[in-house]
Amino acid sequence: MSFARSSARPELGPWPALGYVGSPLDRAAQLRPQGDDLARAPDARAYLLGGELVAMRGDDAEADPLFGAADAEAWARGSPVFLGLAEGAPRAAFAFDPARREEMEAAGLLVTDLRSMAVRGLVGPEHLGPIACGKALLGWHRRHGYCANCGGTTTIIEGGWRRDCPSCGAQHFPRTDPVVIMLTAHGEECLLGRQSQFAPGMWSCLAGFVEPGESIEEAVRRETLEEAGITTGRVTYRACQPWPFPMSLMIGCLAEATSRDISIDPGELEAARWFGRDEVAQMLARAHPDGLFAPPPVAIAHHLIRAFLEGARA
Numbered sequence: 001m002s003f004a005r006s007s008a009r010p011e012l013g014p015w016p017a018l019g020y021v022g023s024p025l026d027r028a029a030q031l032r033p034q035g036d037d038l039a040r041a042p043d044a045r046a047y048l049l050g051g052e053l054v055a056m057r058g059d060d061a062e063a064d065p066l067f068g069a070a071d072a073e074a075w076a077r078g079s080p081v082f083l084g085l086a087e088g089a090p091r092a093a094f095a096f097d098p099a100r101r102e103e104m105e106a107a108g109l110l111v112t113d114l115r116s117m118a119v120r121g122l123v124g125p126e127h128l129g130p131i132a133c134g135k136a137l138l139g140w141h142r143r144h145g146y147c148a149n150c151g152g153t154t155t156i157i158e159g160g161w162r163r164d165c166p167s168c169g170a171q172h173f174p175r176t177d178p179v180v181i182m183l184t185a186h187g188e189e190c191l192l193g194r195q196s197q198f199a200p201g202m203w204s205c206l207a208g209f210v211e212p213g214e215s216i217e218e219a220v221r222r223e224t225l226e227e228a229g230i231t232t233g234r235v236t237y238r239a240c241q242p243w244p245f246p247m248s249l250m251i252g253c254l255a256e257a258t259s260r261d262i263s264i265d266p267g268e269l270e271a272a273r274w275f276g277r278d279e280v281a282q283m284l285a286r287a288h289p290d291g292l293f294a295p296p297p298v299a300i301a302h303h304l305i306r307a308f309l310e311g312a313r314a
Helices: 029-039 070-074 098-106 114-119 125-144 216-228 279-282 298-310
Strands: 045-050 053-058 060-066 076-087 089-095 112-113 156-157 162-164 177-186 190-194 206-209 232-243 248-257 271-276
Touching: 029 076, 029 089, 045 070, 045 076, 045 098, 045 248, 053 070, 053 114, 060 156, 070 076, 070 089, 076 125, 076 190, 089 125, 112 114, 112 206, 125 232, 177 216, 177 232, 177 298, 190 206, 190 216, 190 298, 206 216, 216 232, 216 248, 232 298, 248 298, 271 279
Parallel strands: 045 089, 177 248
Antiparallel strands: 045 053, 053 060, 053 112, 076 089, 156 162, 177 190, 177 206, 190 271, 232 248
16 A cells, blocks of 8 residues: 555545435425325426436536426326425426436436436535435335235325225335444544445445344444454444435444454455545545545545544544
8 A cells, every 4th residue: 555644634625515415395294195286286396317317407517407397297107206395386206217318318308327416516405305305205116016915006195105005905105224334433543445336446434224123323333343343332323314225314323443353244345444534534535645535525424434534433
């Protein structure tokens, strides 16, 4: 490793905004029984989502992700979902077939993937929360057309916030998967790992799903031990982030390591190691001499790493 610990620490500037939080929506749950009509109302504004894709008007310099309901429905398949109210008007999401991407682009729409949209800042932060909500709901409907109780075909009601089974009467609700993501520190160093699907050079916090009957703290300790062989003591909550890939809630924590010898699970991680504060600062600034870097500011991992850099402890 060519990193020089005497290298000057780069200035990082103001703390960046965390993506997908601070949604301006009034979810207006009391209006969901009329949600299908509201999603198509003349004053409704809608997002147009196709799996991991989002369609927008304009270009990279000035993209608008909102359409009139009629314009969105012209490209849509299936029923819309009612997200709530924004500035008193209905806000909805419609699904489109990703196979129509070229056709939509030929019609003048900008179509890109949701990660790129967020990382590149193509839309204002006020859109990320509603888009995350719409993407998660539409994805849930795409995968839950049949009753888990009897196998019958279910129907969408409550503006997309429930599916009912006419055969057995079961009601099904959208799910959110809790995931712990933790920055584990030992003294002046923090533990970061790499998965094989990461972009070359990217290192991030460890993370894993919370299991049934498990507390957040227990999940942090278990996942850190399973993935990297590191035992941990004190765990503190830092922040959380809706993460629509596909429908998770990332629960960000800081953890205190009680051991240092790393033993990775190769089924989970490609590599893991300890990083000092100066090296972490270069990774956040994308100025590391070996080209290593941390996740972008839109991701909660970036914020946990920066919190460690600035002296936060479990």
